[in-house]
Amino acid sequence: AWLVKRAEISGYKALVVTVDSPRLGRREADKKNKMIMRPFKNLEGFMSTKVATDKGSGPEAFAWSTFDSSLCWKDIDWFRSITKLPILVKGILTHEDATKAAEIGVDGI
Template sequence: MQTDRDFTAALVRRAEQAGYRALVVTVDAPVNGLRNREQRAGTALRAGMEAVNLQGMRTPPPPSPETLLFGTPLLAAAPTWTDLAWLRGLTRLPILLKGITEPADAARTIEAGMDGIIVSNHGGRTLDGVRATVELLPEIVETADGAVPVLMDGGIRRGNDILRAIALGATAVLVGRPYVHALAAAGAPGVAHVLRLLRAELELAMTLTGCATIADIDRAVLVRGA
């Protein structure tokens, strides 16, 4: 959700018209964390590159030099549960909230009429020290109790990681960094290759743990250390 709510509404309509089947709202990062490696690298879009989906969006005025975050237009416009209710009334598309890390927020997500939960810590790049999503997943799954799908984001590098997440109750997983690296190295064919590798590794892990179908995967395939 952008600070310009009229633009956000237009973006939703564009997504509907383009045939998208769901909306994912990132709720754990109203502002970026301190990404010092990015700062040192001077990361910026190259000439001729721009965020094309955000063209025409009004941006909040810059804060005064005396302020940091609190009291700035950016933080004042950060979405709240009220804004999510507004979004829910704006579209019939399923809405999934990404960035849920607490059971209480999972329960409120369901109460708010959302259609899915994505357990995510933003790759650990927003708030340093947040627990790994694979640790957070079981308690969120328990809270949801089958009311909505629970997906997991973060740390998915091999098919075995997918097996573990499903065993802990995830409906599905999201894959980020492997796709980005593959796209940079080989374009669209690279992403397709990574997807094939992940599927092959998952099917191999399922075979070696005696799981003929996804539904057969449960905690019996896991061994917890002392």
């Protein structure tokens, strides 16, 4: 909720919720450059010699550890309850999901 409030205070005009998969594609340049993403407070430890793990490349593993894949339609209702910003849904892939988004009253797809 704090991030949504921060967006409001900062003057953002809408909340965009991405509902398609957070999985990253094959990132050859990141592997070649030995890039790995970690939670960090400064740039120390930004680079690593570890190219890939069983969860994919560094950025892909970072995405999997950062994004919550359990998003559901009730979460859109929750967003609506904490903000007056228009709610846009990005990544609708099926007619059924577009219909559901319209039914729950999102402001745009």
